[in-house]
Amino acid sequence: MKKLMLGNEAVARGAYEAGVLVATAYPGTPSTEVTEYIANYSDIKSQWSVNEKVALEVGIGSAIAGARTVVSMKHVGLNVAADPLMTVSYTGINAGLLIVVADDPSMHSSQNEQDTRYYGIFAKIPVLEPSNSQECKDYVKLGLEISEKYDTPVILRLGTRVSHSQSLVELKERNEVGLKSYDYNPSKYISAPINMRKRRVLVDERLLNLEKEAESISINEIEYNSKKIGIITSGVAYNYAKDVVLDASFLKLGMTYPLPTNKIAEFINSCDTVYVFEELEPITEQKIRSMGYNVIGKEVFPISGELSCEILRKVLLNEIKEVLPPFEGLPQRPPVLCPGCHHRGPFYILKKLKLHVAGDIGCYTLGGFAPLNAIDTTICMGASVGMAHGFEQARGIDFAKKSVAVIGDSTFWHSGVSGLIDIVYNKGHSTVIILDNSVTAMTGHQENPSTGKTLSGEDTPVIDFEALGKSIGIRRTRVVDAYDLMELEKVIKEETNAEEPSLIITKRPCILKKGIKFDFKTYVIDENNCNGCKLCLKIGCPAISFDGKIARINTALCVGCGLCKDVCKFSAIDIEVKQ
CATH class of the missing domain: 3.40.50.920 (Rossmann fold)
Structure with missing residues (x-):
């Protein structure tokens, strides 16, 4: 039987057919769908981890415990997982361990370009690279076999086009490899110098054998x-x-x-x-x-x-x-925050208050572009919190009172927690705003530790931001409705002026999140009151345009969040009255 599959879907099928028992990941385009598709196979225990380092550590434990394991991430995620990656190359594994990494040439949804092959060279572990969906499936099995044969993790390098293009895949039955015996071997798996000096010699011997394998391998x-x-x-x-x-x-x-x-x-x-x-x-x-x-x-x-x-x-x-340049002559369509997006209100207020904003990775990165222009810096996942403290260290408390860090809920769990602890420990004064839209939105609405659901949809405890903040010594924690502009402005002013760390949590679910019901109205322009001041355009809502004289609201796009009504000073925006 053959089926048309995305490359990522084919990787998931390969994991199923190869007898994989455990799959872990942190979502990141273009790798996200690998684990989402794996979750459809009940034979595989799959999970979202809080970040890629943890995902790989769980995977390493699983593989040493005897279960064939697949760990998935995007290229920048491998940076986060580099610490365990370098050491597991020395310790080796027990059951097969395949690390699926999706590169993103041209940076369609990434902050940089990286070539994952360098990590293979750096860690002295093999890298396989499929060119179509059939090979995506086949190389999973092959990679796991190489992993077990040579006692090494194996990287499966994908790219955006391979991950997200479709081709025919021949489906086969699952090979029930089963759970291997637990490999109790402290001298192999304890990465103390006395053990790893011996393992280093084995790593070099393994690489020589892999070079011989490369000469004969059919791929x-x-x-x-x-x-x-x-x-x-x-x-x-x-x-x-x-x-x-x-x-x-x-x-x-x-x-x-x-x-x-x-x-x-x-x-x-x-x-x-x-x-x-x-x-x-x-x-x-x-x-x-x-x-x-x-x-x-x-x-x-x-x-x-x-x-x-x-x-x-x-x-x-x-x-x-x-040969013509791609898209020559076609209008460009830059990405924008959705109508009704949780992030629009906080960024509008931050811009209004002329605060320095250390940004982070997520949908809210778009707050750094016109017309909001509310973010000054964005480096990597979780960096906003540490950078805000760094700005204070360099420029003093007066600068801290004029700046904030903004970070999404999933990104905070990924790598923002440690930065927040660092602020408290080092007696900082920074204000951190967690933009809690109740989902990992940018990569397609995955669950995270504050959503109350696991990857498989099971109920799980919700980790509370306020309780966490208080537990690490933050006395000032505030929760604000992301659509309440007046309260947002009041709270941000108060917390940035406080001479101690502050944590603000803005709340509203992502407008696109499934299962969430919004009791919103549709808004229209009162042409008699609109004087063409264009203030409503400054919130950057795609539903609002300007025809040369007055503003217009596209009712097909408007979700009725009401932000435009709140910013209008002339009562020119009101709820649409149905005839």
């Missing part, structure tokens, strides 16, 4: 056609290359670390001109050049952003005139 495949042009490629770039030059010869790398140096040498010696066509960093190219071979790579192909058929065609076929 590193040579396809000889015309030997005038040879292309060494991997992942989604292979598909682009096949679309452009069918008659070229190809070395398709399914294992991109370690590389099959003998097979690469054979291929290069057989072709007249060889191109290395790889997305992001010139990792394969640099390895080949270190072997003494001259290949064509990043001097003609971009090192940043996604590759495409057009890019390769320009280089190989000299068809520049036939």
Whole structure:
């Protein structure tokens, strides 16, 4: 039986068929759907963890305990998980441990571009790279087998296009591998220097064996056609290359670390001109050049952003005139906060008060762009809290009274808690605002520790922000309705002026969250009262526009949150009266 599947869905199917028993993750585009699809298989215990480090630590425990395990995250999430990753390379595993990491070339939903292959090199663990959904499924099983054969975690590197494109996948029955015996071996798993010095030697021996495996493994495949042009490629770039030059010869790398140096040498010696066509960093190219071979790579192909058929065609076929820039002439549509978004009110007030705002990763990052323009900095998950304290350390308490940190509920649990503790411990005065919209919104409405539900929908305790704040020594905690602009302004003024740490929790569920009922009305413009001041446009609601004279509200978009009515000084916005 065959089925059309997303790459991420195929990874989940691969986990099921390979007998995986445990799956953990923190949601992050483009990897999120992997674990959401895994949750549909009752044979696999799956969970959202509070961050990627914890997800990997749970996965390591599960694998040592004897269960085949899959841990999923996006590329920047692997930064968070790097600490346990580097050490589990030394300790090894028991049952298979596959770490699924989705890179995001062109930064469609990420703050940077990273090439996860570097982590494989850094940690001395193998990296597999599928090019379509069938391979996504197959490489899960293969990766787990390699993991168990060589006593190592294995990285499965995806990318946005592979994760989110569809192709046919052949479905098979589940292989009930079962639970292996628990591997009680303190000298292997206690990462004390006396043990790890011995393990380091084994890691290097393992890498030599993996290099031999790379030479014979079937996913590193040579396809000889015309030997005038040879292309060494991997992942989604292979598909682009096949679309452009069918008659070229190809070395398709399914294992991109370690590389099959003998097979690469054979291929290069057989072709007249060889191109290395790889997305992001010139990792394969640099390895080949270190072997003494001259290949064509990043001097003609971009090192940043996604590759495409057009890019390769320009280089190989000299068809520049036939290639148009993507979306040329089309209007751009920048992302905006949804109508009725919880975050709009707090950012409007922060901008009005002219406060310095340390921002964070989530939907609310959009508060840093026009027309709200309310955020000054955004670095990484959880950084807002620590950075607010850093600003105070550098510029003093007077600056702290003019600044806040804003962070979402899920991001706070991910990595904001430790920063808040740091403020209290070091006698800081920063004000932290938790934008609690009751869900992990940006990545598609996943549950988190403050929603009361697990990944599988089971009821679970709700962790209380106020109680947490008080337990770590914050005496000033306030809860505010995110739509109540007057109260928001009053509370923010009071807390930023307090000479001690403050915690403000703004409450309103995400307007798109399923199961939430909103008793909102639809608002319209009273043309007789509107004088065209454009103040309502400053809240950045997509439902409001300006026709040159007065404001207009698109009733098809308006959800009736009432913020526009609250900011209007001329009573020009009111509830629509149904005729």
